[in-house]
Amino acid sequence: TPKKDHSVRELSRLTLKLREDLVFTPQTAGGDTYYTIEDPINSKFHRVGLAEYSFISLLDGKTPVGDALRMVARVSPNYALAEHEAAAICKWLVESRLATTEASLLAGESEQQLQQTRSERLHRWNPVFTRVPLLSPDRLCEVLTRWLGWIHAPWAMVAWSLVVVYALYLVATQWDRFAASSEGILAPANWLGVAVSCLVLKFLHEVSHTLACKRYGGAVREVGVML
Secondary structure, X not given: OOOOOHHHHHHHXXXXXXXXXXXXXXXXXOOEEXXXXXXXXXXXXXEEEHHHHHHHOOOEEEEEHHHHHHHHHHHOHHHOOOHXXXXXXXXXXXXXXXXXXXXXXXXXXXXXXXXXXXXXXXXXXXXXXXXXXXXXXXXXXXXXXXXXHHHHOHHHHXXXXXXXXXXXXXXXXXXXXXXXXXXXXXXXXXXXXXXXXXXXXXXXXXXXXXXXXXXXXXOOOOEEEEO
16 A cells, blocks of 8 residues: 655645735736735845745635645636645745744744844944945835836837947947057046046946836835945
């Protein structure tokens, strides 16, 4: 007689509870629909397919994993998951601290969490990683996105690529002139101008991140300075 798989039976009885602060947002790319999971505490984003979302959304701390699998299979057969797939998802949710089980709550911090805490403490006291939060710019970012969101449109990417190709062509065809004009760029007399230029370019670069984030449905809850 075949042996019973006790791990499967234990998995079917397991209950997971998703964190209540997680934000699930539907997205579409290339005709496929998926969900992003925003973790506001750790400032991380995760991406899951419709099948995974259908299963994860049922994990309320009361519904056993086995019941959730059966509900998905009954309501949406196309999104039914195998037990080993569900096991992998549950393991990922707990390790990513997106969900908890009764056992994980009783056990407290795992070794991985302790290592992460130590790393965070190290960064907190390292002057190179000093962060100075200034304000929450989400509303301002919405206004900027309305005016400048086109920067991340596909046609803008094509236009930018053409400009870069043309610039490379100019450098290649006028290399002697380019090399001669760049020889003294790091001379002491130019340090202030170079520093200001770097700060301005860095600022524009980070603003571009903000525009991309808002264009694709993200939130920008904090802006500040990092050394």
